[in-house]
Amino acid sequence: MIEIKAVSKKYDGTNALALEEMSLNLNSGDFIFLVGPSGAGKSTLIRLMFREQLPTKGNIYFDKKDIASYSQRELLEHRRKIGMVFQDYKLLKQKTVFENVAFALEVLGRPPKEINKKVNDALEKVGLSHKADKFPRELSGGQQQRVGIARAIVKDPVLILADEPTGNLDRDNALQLMQLFEKINEEGTTVVIATHAWDLVDKMQKRVVALSSGKLTRDKQGGYSHE
Numbered sequence: 001m002i003e004i005k006a007v008s009k010k011y012d013g014t015n016a017l018a019l020e021e022m023s024l025n026l027n028s029g030d031f032i033f034l035v036g037p038s039g040a041g042k043s044t045l046i047r048l049m050f051r052e053q054l055p056t057k058g059n060i061y062f063d064k065k066d067i068a069s070y071s072q073r074e075l076l077e078h079r080r081k082i083g084m085v086f087q088d089y090k091l092l093k094q095k096t097v098f099e100n101v102a103f104a105l106e107v108l109g110r111p112p113k114e115i116n117k118k119v120n121d122a123l124e125k126v127g128l129s130h131k132a133d134k135f136p137r138e139l140s141g142g143q144q145q146r147v148g149i150a151r152a153i154v155k156d157p158v159l160i161l162a163d164e165p166t167g168n169l170d171r172d173n174a175l176q177l178m179q180l181f182e183k184i185n186e187e188g189t190t191v192v193i194a195t196h197a198w199d200l201v202d203k204m205q206k207r208v209v210a211l212s213s214g215k216l217t218r219d220k221q222g223g224y225s226h227e
């Protein structure tokens with residue numbers, strides 16, 4: 001699905017490479033944990049895959065097409081196919097749970113009837129139908145992140161990119177969130193999660209891609225600490 005080929009990234013105004021000659025293949029249906037110390041390049045890799053930024057060197061192919069060569073229309077379509085989930089949820093405070101999720105489809109110009117059905121389906125999937133009319137401030141952190149996930153899946157993405165999605169949650173909530181990602185993955189969506197939650201990575205037993213100083217150091221199925 002995504003082929004990352006010898007990608008390097010240097011941010012303007014810095015000398016060090018955030019990513020160095022990184023190559024990685026993501027297959028359709030994968031569940032991947034991206035791990036590594038702070039500054040290893042995990043967020044950079046996610047930004048490059050979303051095409052929020054371009055590589056300094058190397059290429060990223062999505063279904064065989066170099067994403068750097070996209071037209072404006074192809075770029076919008078690329079982003080429609082990818083659901084993003086963030087550590088700080090990025091919910092709109094003045095909108096209800098329903099409206100937050102609906103917004104992801106409104107910006108795509110979808111008709112209200114379709115929006116209504118898809119938002120209700122997404123909220124049901126994350127177990128928050130009963131909170132549809134609440135505002136984010138009325139929800140717990142775990143519930144807010146479920147809204148973040150509903151907002152990502154409502155677009156029927158082929159890929160979910162989550163950057164530290166459980167960073168603000170306690171262990172029980174974090175585990176439930178990971179199990180929700182697992183359910184979404186089992187229904188066919190490819191999932192990539194950058195995380196520091198080693199214990200959960202160990203528990204989930206998925207493909208683990210480790211980065212260190214911008215380089216890939218490990219790519220193995222299973223937990224993190226067990227070789």
Ligand SMILES: Nc1ncnc2c1ncn2[C@@H]1O[C@H](COP(=O)(O)OP(=O)(O)OP(=O)(O)O)[C@@H](O)[C@H]1O
Pocket residue numbers: 011012014016017018036037038039040041042043044045
């Ligand atoms: N916008 C930016 N401008 C300049 N340098 C940046 C920028 N974003 C990241 N970097 C640098 O690139 C390197 C990789 O950062 P990145 O955020 O990708 O790492 P990370 O593995 O996601 O870290 P963390 O676990 O702390 O989120 C770091 O050295 C960081 O300082």
